[in-house]
Amino acid sequence: MPVTLIGQSVVNILLLSGVLTIVALGFSIVWGVMNIINLVHGAFIMVGAYVTYWLFVLAGVDPFLSIPISMAVLFAIGYVLQRSVINLVMRAPLLVTFLLTFGLEIIVINLALFFWKSDLRAVTTSYSGSSLSLFPDASGNGIEVPYVKLAVFVVAMVLTLLTHLVMTRTRMGRAIRATGMDKDAAQLTGVKIAQIYAVTFAIGAALAGAAGALIATSQSIQPGFGGSYTLRAFVIVVLGGLGSIPAVILGALVFAAAEVLTGLWQPGLIQAVTFGLLVIVLVVRPSGIAGKAFYQ
């Protein structure tokens, strides 16, 4: 394998792992704290992408500037959904929450299909498509680093750091983690569980909204595109292990490597390889590569 190809693959893996970290982060927090597999997650990503798209098309807002707006919109949707519907089944067996979030996903995706149709849409800015060329050889072919993806990577890392700070340094974050560790004990110390669940779910949705905005900068979108991201988020969280933000980053890195390398070899088998990896990790090390028992 030529050096450029190796270098390009490493760059691709790193860039992909950045956006995948944000894709999986909200999913991991919701799962870790509330023990819910949130199948609406991908639909939230889709809505976030559409918020960015419409702001760009209708108001000319730069996709990177619309990230906070996407996050705010999804935060509100997530809060209302958890408060009004999902809180009703929080003590139910897992099949119930699983099916409920699946039903909600169907509703969100099909409402999007109804209002926005199934056309592929893309956010094309003046700087889309230009890229930095590292170590160019005589004919000018080097390792390509698209500026947009580089910016997405940086934003993703900043958001991950911010999430970490919110979860560890704020009163709300500590209450969320306490609820994840032992909800009865948290309740005894005065934490309002129903409220905390709603905020946790809203944070997960907001992160999905950010992921959607970031994805919209470099990929065409349509109402059904989020579903594959739900599955990816799941595999990443399992690979890394449930319960901490570094585990999500690690999982995203391993997953991105599997996806990029399989893509070079047999693009038709990406899911077979990643899910094969998932089953192996689950069987050999059920708590994931760096997993813990609860959210920290």
Place this chain on the structure above:
Amino acid sequence: MTASASRAAGRFREDRLPLALALVALLIAALIPVMGATGFAYRTLTSMFLLIVTAQGWNLIGGYTGYASFGNVAFFGLGAYTTAILMDRLGLPFLITLPVAGLIAALYAVLLGLPVLRLRGHYFAIATLGVAEATREVLAWATPITSGASGISLPFLKPIDFAQNYFYYMTLGLVVLVMGLTWFLSRQKLGYSWAALRADEDGAKMLGVNTTSSKVIAFALAAMVTGLAGSFYAYYNSFIAPEEVFNIDRTLQAILASVLGGAGTVAGPVVGGVLFALVNTFLIFGKPFGIDLGQFHVTLLGIFIVLVIVFTPRGVIDLFARSTREAIRAQDSRGQGRLRRLLSPLTGGWRAAAKILAQNVRQFRV
């Protein structure tokens, strides 16, 4: 009303009534084509029978053992592909490919189940979901054998009148067979071991239940049943492609039908399957007040799923049985005549059902 009469009535309801109802339902189902059915009715009912079979297949693993498989469509697809390949490439007759399809699906489940059934809860659910996706991808990729994404066409069964009746009665027969199998197994040692491991797997293991073999057998049976449905589907539809036979919606419809009726019961998937088919058909073709529901079909289906999950997480049979008992008890406490008591499920059942629905909504909330 004396206690012994009440007990006798209870025994009648709980032992004989389901069997009687099942026989009546079977009789009606068997007579529908004789009384004259349209092509639409044939298609709707045959699809409903296949849905009931896949629902019962899911029930064997998800309902009885509590292992919520989200990848049962893998067995459906595998069964469909087995029949398609054997009929199209080797020219074998359908009835020979049918048991092979069931067997291959069961074998796949054993190979898969040994590692995957060690996982619990969410992990099992998503691992099976992922395995189903991976199976689809591998079959779509193995173009020399499966023709990849372009799919396989199967020979038609002719003439069309005969084919309609053939598939109708064969799938109905499969429903009866699968029901009988589930009923029989649920009364065997195996069925009790499933109940034990669903209630407390570690406890069951401690008491000497071989949980591994009992889980793997349940998974293999579920796969066999689902594979048979897939095999029928391939011949019935006379064309299959990966995206279609491995569509995760099939798994979810099976789960929903099972949960709607009552997971972990013999009758649950049948009652749930019929209800689901009714609602689904109405949502596709129904035009209440001149509003064409078809365009909102999937959205409304999603709302239906949410309502079912929130209001009747234990299924409608449970709701019906509990509200009937509740109504009779209420009537007993008022102590009026025998006729009133017999009619009490009709007169008081609604109020009791409303009360139970309200309880259901409250029971799992934080």
